[in-house]
């Protein structure tokens with residue numbers, strides 16, 4: 300199958316959203332079909348809304364995914380959800396290794412690698428998150444951290460079809476701070492080179508998203524950087540108007 304390598308604007312609702320938020324999903328599903336640009340779009344609501352969200356988005360180009368999965372397909376793992384369960388709810392993607400999971404649940408690169416394999420096993424696209432902390436950036440360790448996380452979190456067999464990378468500087472998440480475009484460009488060029496060296500042609504095509512305080516007012520600037528193939532959006536993905544405004548950055552960038 301030909302991989303979808305169009306820019307991807309993905310929303311991560313984190314632990315936000317109740318049944319009343321389903322109106323936002325409906326508005327997003329309608330809105331993405333009116334975009335005048337060639338992108339893919341995805342919303343990852345909390346798992347409580349997953350099944351209804353996929354039903355609401357059925358006739359739309361908007362895809363629906365989840366924010367985490369367990370490495371195993373089933374079993375005695377109270378409170379967890381498997382990649383197979385996400386696929387059973389018609390989810391298409393799963394975020395793995397988000398920095399909030401790495402911090403809150405002490406997830407390691409090995410855990411993220413196992414979850415990525417679980418996503419593939421269930422036929423999902425894995426969105427593998429990596430990124431440096433503020434201390435690591437200040438210590439000049441950003442590229443080393445990115446290399447280590449890429450090596451540790453990505454199993455052999457990653458392709459442009461089954462994997463998306465999301466670069467999220469931890470200090471930029473939810474803070475309103477963003478790296479300079481030069482810093483984003485450097486990080487993405489570095490990740491591209493690493494991916495090409497390990498996965499050859501697949502690494503050249505694999506999408507690398509930027510995440511961390513992407514908003515309607517900075518989307519054109521950030522998404523226009525070389526090797527930035529989309530965004531992973533947190534806070535600004537909760538409201539359809541903001542999410543669609545970020546998607547519309549591509550109407551400008553692709554014009």
Ligand SMILES: O=C[C@H](O)COP(=O)(O)O
Nearest residue numbers: 311472473511512533534
């Ligand atoms: O997964 C999304 C990111 O953590 C970014 O969140 P944010 O857009 O609220 O900074």
